[in-house]
Amino acid sequence: MSLPEPSIDGRFGEFGGRFVPETLVPACQELEEAFRHAWADPAFHDELDALLRDYAGRPSPLTECHRLSEALGVRVLLKREDLNHTGSHKINNVLGQALLARRMGKTRLVAETGAGQHGVATATAAALLGLECLVYMGEVDMERQALNVFRMRLLGAEVRPAVTGSRTLKDAINEAMRDWVATVGGTHYCLGSVMGPHPYPWMVRELHTVIGTEARAQCEALLGGAPDVVTACVGGGSNAIGIFSGFVGTPAELVGVEPAGGAAIARGVPGVVHGSKSFLLQDEFGQVNEAHSISAGLDYPGIGPEHSHLATIGRARYVSVTDAEVVEAFQLLSRTEGIIPALEPAHALAWIARDRASLAGRTVLVNLSGRGDKDVAQMMDVLG
Amino acid sequence: MSAELPPGVPAPPTGPGALERHLRQRRDAGAKLLVPYVTGGLGADWVDAVRAAADAGADAVEVGIPFSDPVMDGPVIQQASDQALHAGATPVSVLESLRRADVGVPLVVMTYYNLCFHMGHERFAASLAEAGVRAAILPDLPLEEVGPWAGAADAAGVETVLLAAPTAPDERLPRICTRARGFVYAVGLLGVTGERAELAESATVIAARLKAVTDKPVLIGVGVSNAEQAVQACAVADGVVVGSAVVRRLLEGEGPEGVAAFLRGIRHALDATS
Ligand SMILES: Cc1ncc(COP(=O)(O)O)c(C=O)c1O
Numbered sequence: 001m002s003l004p005e006p007s008i009d010g011r012f013g014e015f016g017g018r019f020v021p022e023t024l025v026p027a028c029q030e031l032e033e034a035f036r037h038a039w040a041d042p043a044f045h046d047e048l049d050a051l052l053r054d055y056a057g058r059p060s061p062l063t064e065c066h067r068l069s070e071a072l073g074v075r076v077l078l079k080r081e082d083l084n085h086t087g088s089h090k091i092n093n094v095l096g097q098a099l100l101a102r103r104m105g106k107t108r109l110v111a112e113t114g115a116g117q118h119g120v121a122t123a124t125a126a127a128l129l130g131l132e133c134l135v136y137m138g139e140v141d142m143e144r145q146a147l148n149v150f151r152m153r154l155l156g157a158e159v160r161p162a163v164t165g166s167r168t169l170k171d172a173i174n175e176a177m178r179d180w181v182a183t184v185g186g187t188h189y190c191l192g193s194v195m196g197p198h199p200y201p202w203m204v205r206e207l208h209t210v211i212g213t214e215a216r217a218q219c220e221a222l223l224g225g226a227p228d229v230v231t232a233c234v235g236g237g238s239n240a241i242g243i244f245s246g247f248v249g250t251p252a253e254l255v256g257v258e259p260a261g262g263a264a265i266a267r268g269v270p271g272v273v274h275g276s277k278s279f280l281l282q283d284e285f286g287q288v289n290e291a292h293s294i295s296a297g298l299d300y301p302g303i304g305p306e307h308s309h310l311a312t313i314g315r316a317r318y319v320s321v322t323d324a325e326v327v328e329a330f331q332l333l334s335r336t337e338g339i340i341p342a343l344e345p346a347h348a349l350a351w352i353a354r355d356r357a358s359l360a361g362r363t364v365l366v367n368l369s370g371r372g373d374k375d376v377a378q379m380m381d382v383l384g
Numbered sequence: 385m386s387a388e389l390p391p392g393v394p395a396p397p398t399g400p401g402a403l404e405r406h407l408r409q410r411r412d413a414g415a416k417l418l419v420p421y422v423t424g425g426l427g428a429d430w431v432d433a434v435r436a437a438a439d440a441g442a443d444a445v446e447v448g449i450p451f452s453d454p455v456m457d458g459p460v461i462q463q464a465s466d467q468a469l470h471a472g473a474t475p476v477s478v479l480e481s482l483r484r485a486d487v488g489v490p491l492v493v494m495t496y497y498n499l500c501f502h503m504g505h506e507r508f509a510a511s512l513a514e515a516g517v518r519a520a521i522l523p524d525l526p527l528e529e530v531g532p533w534a535g536a537a538d539a540a541g542v543e544t545v546l547l548a549a550p551t552a553p554d555e556r557l558p559r560i561c562t563r564a565r566g567f568v569y570a571v572g573l574l575g576v577t578g579e580r581a582e583l584a585e586s587a588t589v590i591a592a593r594l595k596a597v598t599d600k601p602v603l604i605g606v607g608v609s610n611a612e613q614a615v616q617a618c619a620v621a622d623g624v625v626v627g628s629a630v631v632r633r634l635l636e637g638e639g640p641e642g643v644a645a646f647l648r649g650i651r652h653a654l655d656a657t658s
Pocket of ligand 1: 192298342
């Protein structure tokens with residue numbers, strides 16, 4: 001069993017949909033059609049699989065964490081998306097969308113980015129395929145992820161600050177959508193997570209199922225079955241849905257970890273922003289609240305619609321951890337395993353560390369969605 | 385002329401609502417329609433600006449209920465929304481002000497869908513009706529998603545204006561026009577709200593395509609910035625919506641008088657052509 005396709009109107013249960021300005025409706029319909037065709041076309045898969053293998057370095061390994069496991073009393077396995085080219089899982093989605101954009105005759109990619117990982121991945125794919133690339137990034141994030149801003153520019157992309165609102169990921173998405181409204185003819189909006197209007201939540205999930213498919217086979221080889229728990233951090237939720245997809249048909253418990261300051265499932269109510277209906281942090285009138293997280297990649301008040309659905313039907317559960325717990329976990333993995341994680345997946349590790357009593361003796365698979373190079377400068381400040 | 389609607393989208397009530405009747409009457413009497421936009425809650429005298437707009441010859445006034453994430457709006461209306469929100473504007477406060485405003489022309493609310501969804505469709509529709517608002521424009525609620533809201537709005541006697549954009553293929557336009565009430569909002573260009581140096585060519589093209597499939601009033605909005613552009617637009621369209629050019633004047637401190645003077649200029653230019 002794998003995750004089912006959304007309904008014809010782009011719903012996962014009651015969540016999802018296509019709440020976009022009229023100008024973008026035909027573009028979303030065209031994209032859905034193009035993706036459906038490409039995804040059923042063996043030639044598209046051949047091309048994508050070759051890039052994932054020869055360019056991005058897939059498959060990514062599964063690493064057993066002996067010293068961390070001993071320290072926590074929990075058997076921890078890492079799916080090493082940090083070892084992909086560009087340093088995170090984001091490349092899986094972006095290579096697929098960039099190939100699709102080229103197939104659709106689009107010559108320009110526009111993207112939003114939080115931590116900069118999606119922006120770097122998009123700039124990379126654009127360079128590889130000879131596409132023009134513009135990335136919107138919140139002004140606050142440009143500061144705390146300055147290294148990634150430089151990387152994007154080095155790769156030939158233009159980076160434009162989003163200067164309104166909280167000046168973080170949510171505002172970068174607003175700017176990217178406004179850009180797309182104005183340039184829709186020749187531009188593909190390369191959205192970086194399982195959110196936005198249909199078909200994005202579905203398409204981005206499909207492009208990340210490679211994580212779950214590989215991990216499932218790797219667990220089979222190592223454990224002879226599924227782990228007890230599969231966990232991942234959740235901003236929009238792309239790395240989480242990618243790894244969950246391999247285990248929904250197993251008895252494994254699925255746990256998404258949000259930042260305490262952006263816990264859409266725990267503290268939000270259903271709402272509509274950025275093209276879909278999902279749990280959303282908002283005030284009593286429906287104004288979207290700003291999220292607050294040490295991690296730019298998770299600093300988002302919403303969550304992808306399929307996660308809202310999985311939470312509602314009880315197939316996955318969603319927890320949250322504090323910035324302080326994340327900083328601890330960031331150091332813990334570095335010291336025990338010689339792996340510096342990105343702050344985003346450090347959320348999943350922080351949850352294991354906090355709940356180690358109830359997880360004692362169990363096997364937990366973590367999606368290590370990215371590496372921590374981009375966060376080192378910020379952590380130098382935090383740790384003094 | 386009635387085209388097939390997407391699943392879940394109810395057929396509109398037969399016959400025009402109060403806004404549409406008013407706009408048709410004005411149009412059939414030979415007038416070109418002028419609908420200015422004012423951000424609700426912007427400054428202490430925004431209601432005076434709404435009244436001043438009506439007195440200056442607006443046929444209806446569009447009032448924005450500010451939203452935190454206005455994706456269809458450019459810098460001017462974004463800034464106005466931000467200021468209004470910081471000053472404490474809420475859907476409740478804006479509607480309460482409108483209820484007491486006595487503007488003299490029909491009022492249309494423009495806002496984003498989450499404020500409506502959050503309040504609940506029936507409650508939102510009822511609160512518009514109670515405030516004397518005739519119609520609503522929700523630019524992030526396209527035809528395929530409009531069903532639940534449109535049903536509630538129809539029942540409350542609130543007309544749901546729909547947008548039609550230059551990107552729509554021909555077969556989409558009759559469906560939008562069938563469901564649109566009040567008027568059909570022709571999006572003048574590819575892009576968000578904001579003033580432009582020239583009227584985009586796409587403006588009269590989309591208006592002509594719409595006029596070919598509907599006899600509902602067709603108004604061009606987004607990028608109509610001054611009297612000259614309004615006249616150009618109305619060579620094809622029944623009227624114009626003027627937003628950022630009005631709001632910028634309010635942001636720059638010109639107040640209700642500045643808005644009135646600007647709109648009188650447009651009114652005069654439009655009347656001179658008809
Ligand atoms: C390494 C890493 N993990 C996770 C995320 C969050 O995205 P998602 O929830 O879509 O996986 C980001 C976003 O920037 C990231 O850089």
